[in-house]
Amino acid sequence: MNMSATTRTEQRAVASLASLYALRMLGLFMVLPVMMIHGQSLSGATPQLLGLAMGVYGLTQALLQIPAGALSDRIGRKPVIIGGLVIFALGSIIAASADSVYGVIFGRALQGCGAIASAIMALVTDLTREEHRMKAMASIGASIGLSFSVALILGPWLAGMGGLSLIFGLTAALAIGGLLVTLWVIPNPPAQPHRDATAVMAEVGKQLRNLRLWPLNLGIFLLHALMVAIFVAIPGQLTLSGLTPDHHSWLYLPVLGVAFVLMVPLIIIAEKKRQMKNVVLIAALIIAAALIGMSQAHQLWHWIGLLLLYFWGFNLMEASLPSWLSKIAPAGAKGSAMGIYSSMQFMGAFVGGSLGGWVLQNYGVNVLFVGLGVLVVLWAIVIGQSSAPQHLTSVRLTTDGNCSELQLASLMSLPGVSEVLHLADECAVYLKVSADVFDRNQASAIIHSTGDNHGSQR
Incomplete structure (x- = not known):
């Protein structure tokens, strides 16, 4: 396989897009650890409304995530990003x-309307x-x-x-900086159709009915609901x-650092030893134990240990769930499946903030933490009933628009190939393959061969 080095243009593109995505998410996340304390000075503030202010960006982001990606296919990536x-x-400035909690809620909702995540990922593909x-997408994920x-x-x-004014003002400045970087x-480049990178509206409906994906969709929904709650x-x-x-x-800094270090060995086990399901179950139980422990925490050292546990489990699931989903998404449907997954992620942030604030206001912290822990245990039972994922990856090969049934059968017979999808209008063939044994050059030779001998390559 030709594994040429990345060009300077590719390196510049990935670095700039990763920084653009990261700076935007930085602006959304910075208020999480401070809203409930510094927001108390806002007119009309209650725990329920402050929780809504924390999570409301997720509602508008979830509703616009897939449509914005589809719009970028029609009018271009940069106009949607800009x-x-x-x-x-504008939402950050508002x-x-x-000076009231309602103004902050409106501004946060408007922030979420700037739904550019899918357009950025599509531009990475272009x-x-x-x-x-894959390396470029991993760089984006690491930046997030x-x-x-x-x-x-x-x-x-x-x-x-x-x-809060300084945080939102800095967020607006970061957005303007991102605008200059984009311009x-x-x-x-011209937009390239690629179903592994962007959602296709017709395919979205099909993947909404794909029951294999829903334990993972519910998992990321719950994980980000927890994050805000x-x-x-x-x-x-x-x-x-x-x-x-x-x-x-000073507490978050060492806790997050140690949690990251603890995460790495289990992620390696999940991928290299093919223990994804077991690692996800371990992560869920770690999170549940941390949350239930939080209901009984009173001293600072309790919180240090429990937050370390929580972020250890959180990081494990945050890294594992999208990898699991990419392995089981059907050929040519990864972009649509990921679009649904991302929308559920943002919807979880909305529900976690609004519902978490309501529970805190009406029932107190102990009920909040125990309730969240029970939800994680219930989800662990659901994911425990799911089949462990095969370690497959998606491959897209370009064609001249024509691909015979014999060629498709020959592709299907290649070692490591489990699915083949031919899309003549896109001039592409999508495959689900085991990367350990799949030979891309062999597949390309079949696609571009003009002869009739496309027998089995085993």
Whole structure:
């Protein structure tokens, strides 16, 4: 297989798009560890409304995620990204200038309307070659994880200097910086149809009915509901334990670092030893134990240990669930399956914030933590009934638009191939393969052969 090095254009494109995605998510996440404390000064603030302010971006993001991606196929990636960043900056400015909780809720909802994630991922596909695309997508994923960790550390520090207004103002500045990067740094290639990168509306409906995907969709929904819901309660509990709000960053910094280090060996086991299901179950039980333990935590050292457990499990699931989904998504349907998955992720953030604030206000922190822990256990039972994923990956091969039944049968007979989908209008063949044994050059030779001898390649 030709494994040529990435070009400077590809490197620049991936670096700029990863930073663009990360800076946007940084702006969304920085308020999580500080909203419930610094938002109390807002007019009309209640725990329920502050929780809604934390998570409402997820509602608008979830509703617009797939349509924005489809729009980028029609009018181009950059117009959608530029428009989304302008809307995101406007929402940030509104939230920064708000003196009531309702103004912040409106600003956060508007931030979510700048739904550019799917357009960014599609642009990565347009700007990278097939053999480097997985590495490019991994770089984007790593940047998102890093932005979350940095946000939890920066949020309390910035809020201590200038409150929520400083955080939202900085978020607007980051969005404007992203706008300049989009206009002048990121290349502007023609859009390429690619069903592993973008959702296809007709395929979305089909994958909504794919029952194999729903345990994972529910898993990411629950994981991001937890992410927002626990920050409805944790900042106040840390303060009651004797840690002043401006020092919360000093707790998150080592906890997140150690949790990341603990995650790596299990991720390697999940992928290399093909133990994805067992690792996900372990992660779910770690999270459930941490949440139930939080209902009984009173001292600071309790919170240090429990947050370490929680983020260990959270990082494991955050890394494992999309990998599992990509393995089981049908050939040519990965983009649509991931679109649904991402929408459920953002919808979880909305439900976690709004419902978490309501539970905290009406029933208290103990009920909140125990309830969340029970939900994780119930989901673990569901995922425990699911089949472990085969370790398959998606491959797309271009054609001249024609591919005979004999050629398709020959592709299907290749070692490691489990699915073949030919899309003549896209001039492409999508495969689900075991990367350990699949030979891309052999498959390409079959597709581009003009002879009649396309027998089995075993």
